Amino acid sequence: MQVPAPFDYVRATSVAEALQLLERHGEEARLIAGGHSLLPMMKLRLARPDWIIDINDLDELRHVTVDGGLLRVGALTRHADLLDSEEVGRLFPIVHDAERVIADPVVRNRGTIGGSLAQADPAEDLTTVCDVLRAEVVVAGPAGERTVPMAEFHRGPYETACGQNELLVEVRFPVRAGQGSAYEKVERRVGDWAVAAAGAAVVLADDGTIAEAAVGLTALGLEGLATDAAAALVGQRPGEEAFAAAGRLAAEASAPVEDGRGPVDYKRHLADELTRRVMRTAVARAGALTAVPGG
């Protein structure tokens, strides 16, 4: 048994109380939701918070609703909840693609979307998913709530716009008619961190060309979207030639580092390969959506 360093524990009963506790205990306090990143780090004594603030009782943060043009997902929503939601899968198949390859069922039963985004691990999948879906996150703090676009929320490995005295409360995804999306990951084994992954979302124009595109990469050293790859796709007729160009640009935009999962050239190859794959799937899904009403 690996034992963490000493810490104190408190259980919040409301968002307001969680914020007060964060304020009171300051820099050395950490929130815990699913705990699947924090607890292993604590057991290895790589993380040594003085206080653990448990937010698992905050039921108001556990919801999946479509509201106007937005899918609203509470920060405490478990991975398993997202995977169980047919509506999420229908509107955003990329979310189900990613959730299916996040760790294993035991982790998915406890881990939360808010925890994943806030941890901002460079190999974390939902950041890429939220990036390409152009999601926004809602952050609660002492001065109230603010909404932050993903592009501004994620600031680099383990760094976000969420302050020490703030709490991520919701993730909002704009629902886009005719959008197709997809995610694919390579891992050495189920539950391992990604060697690399890519996500894409596209909207097709009436003439079948690509009207909008977003491409994101996971564990490949790219912060935010692969904008050149997306730009090269817009206006193009979907096909292997366009996808190959996007793959090449995504690979160029990537900045992977060598580790036990693979060398740089392999990872850069995966940026290319996986971009082409997710584009194929995303376009096929968008085509299927637009094909239904159009006959």
Add this chain to the structure above:
Amino acid sequence: MTTVQDRSAMPQEREPNPALSDPDRPIGYGRVQRKEDPRFIRGRGRYLDDIVLPGMLHGAILRSPVAHARLVSVDTTEALAHPKVRAVVTGKDLEGLNLAWAPTLSADVQAVLATDKVRFQGQEVAFVVADDRYAARDALELIDVEYEDLPPVVDARRALDPGAPVIRDDKEGQTDNHVFDWEAGDAAATDAVFARADVVVSEEVVYPRVHPAPMETCGAIADYEPVEGRLTLYETSQAPHAHRTLFAMVAGIPEHKIRVISPDIGGGFGNKVGIYPGYILAVVGSIVTGRPVKWVEDRSENLMSTSFARDYIMRGEVAATREGKILAVRTTVLADHGAFNATAQPTKYPAGFFSIFTGSYDLEAAHCSVTGVYTNKAPGGVAYACSFRVTEAVYLVERMVDVLAAELAMDPAELRLKNFIRPEQFPYRNKTGWEYDSGDYEPAMRMAMDRIGYADLRREQAERRDRGELMGIGVSFFTETVGAGPRKHMDIVGLGMADGAEVRVHPTGKAVVRLSVQTQGQGHETTFAQILAEELGIPPEDIDVVHGDTDNTPFGLGTYGSRSTPVSGGAVALAARKVKDKARLIAAAMLETRPEDLEWEKGRWFVAGDPTVGKTIAEIALGAHGTVALPEGVDGNLDAEVTYDPPNLTFPFGAYICVVDVDPGTGKVHVRRFVAVDDCGTRINPMIVEGQIHGGLADGVGMALMEFIGFDEQGNCLGGSFMDYLIPTAVEVPDWETGYTVTPSPHHPIGAKGIGESATVGSPPAVVNAVVDALAPFGIRHMDMPCTPARVWAAMQGRPTPPV
């Protein structure tokens, strides 16, 4: 799951006598449900960490953060000031007790706590005893150690370079990192065959460092009673008797005052054979504090400091005719033994049974030479269900046969069939001196090929290749070497490799069998009850199996190298036969007839010619313990004890075929199918046999695809947690398809050969051969494990690289 059971074509499993038992509850061999499972399933197993003794304290070990450094000072002042700390032990303290160094199982010494230098990352430096586990761990951070860094030796290939730092400067006269040279076979004869062969293939084949990674890590609870000077030591041990003897030798506590108890063990795979510094430190802690001390390592400690496995860099060569007759195999091996030579293997075999690298083939000549070296890595070497290095040997020869098949453009299954030792050649003496007891290889190979649909798969593969898809079919055929002794040839630190069993039939006809071997989850409580049941006709549920307590079991060397059934199984059968013979004398007295007039049927002696007149074992047992007038020289019990010294090893074998698909864009390997046909001789409990095979196959897929303990240039261990050391899950393995043939061992009392490690030995080459076969369109003939996506992709780019 599918089981091939073509009974018409096959030797049959021994079925229970239907007149005596319900087929679902055989009295003897058959699919008896595991007697131990109710307690495991209900969470009532009792593992080491479940044991809580009154007043028990907790120990924790401070470990070296660096691979090679001089120990300048160890300051324990602050740790001792911690309010919950009861003792802090350093190497200096142990020096005073003459306990700083302990003998290893390979005639070397190992530091219990470092005194002069640290020699691998994770080496034991100090031991804290505290009121609870948390305080013990906290106090480790209060110990101030000053290290003076030394250059580490990480690459085994550089260990013998002139000027390489000398790791073992503690050893008198040691001026380099050389451990041993060892060879087997006839070098000159082999060279001569190679010189005249049509075809020679050669390849460097690396079996990288892996770890047994049992779910339960290692630990001990020492309870030293100072008034009587008695030590009770609870340990995660696969060999409790050997441990007790060694403790008596090392710690100076007389052997009769030591009791070693090995409770339920959560997996061993060889990891729990050796005596680790933590066990000794728990004893020291208990002596120093006068209280019981528990020490249980955490996952990282287990992966970083306990017995690893493999780490063999092998140059393999095969000589053959153009027609595909294999003539000779030659190999040189560089063996990385880590910082201390602590491998657990018979004394005369520093490379274990690696000389079985001649495999299942009838050769004209063979030779191997093995050089062991020290490096700044954790000690160990023989572990992970390897049958004393048979794993490395089988991997080498089975990989090389595929390399030869590629060179000759022959089908690898056909090439094997062409070269098998033929059934009439058994017992077969190979070119390195082993006598294979029995074998009939072709039927097993044919069964595996039929089962998987070999010809159809080859056709499918050709079609897929035309479409640019990468599909591979991997074949391996292995012969195992298990069940060591005989004791005259095989010992561990002077203790002969024999094992004991004691049988007692109670007055009511129930029985107890006491064993020297120790289960780690493989079902001994069932298997050994079934052996006794088969011999005496007592139902398995009426037989208690006792093991894991030196006070209550006969002496023996323990469970590893697939020894339990071949050795203690033989002892149980022979003890049962002694009981049966004695029962005949007593029955004769009870029936007022002569013993030679009695005949045996399972569970009963009866009068020849009048089967209605007889006595059951239960009646005889009551007679023996009751008032029956016993014949001259027969004492009043139905007990017997045997120490079984096997006349030879046993040689289980099997044919494995694996089918993989490789994603050409990512290099990811998917294991589509795996057929395993095993022959372990007599099958006592086919369900347990299959369970052992399933586990070993999963091990094999894990090693082939992902398991690897790597090190960086500073000697930092890169596999120190399950985040980095990957073991396979149900997702990575297919539904196993198993089949069997039965070729009993001619020299074993019940013809059983052992099955514990067959699948771990046989499956890695099948998987790697399949991956290499899939990559054949890229001109690849060899790639080393682990076949991770990145490494497979590199091979596809024409750059297959060794892992070390």
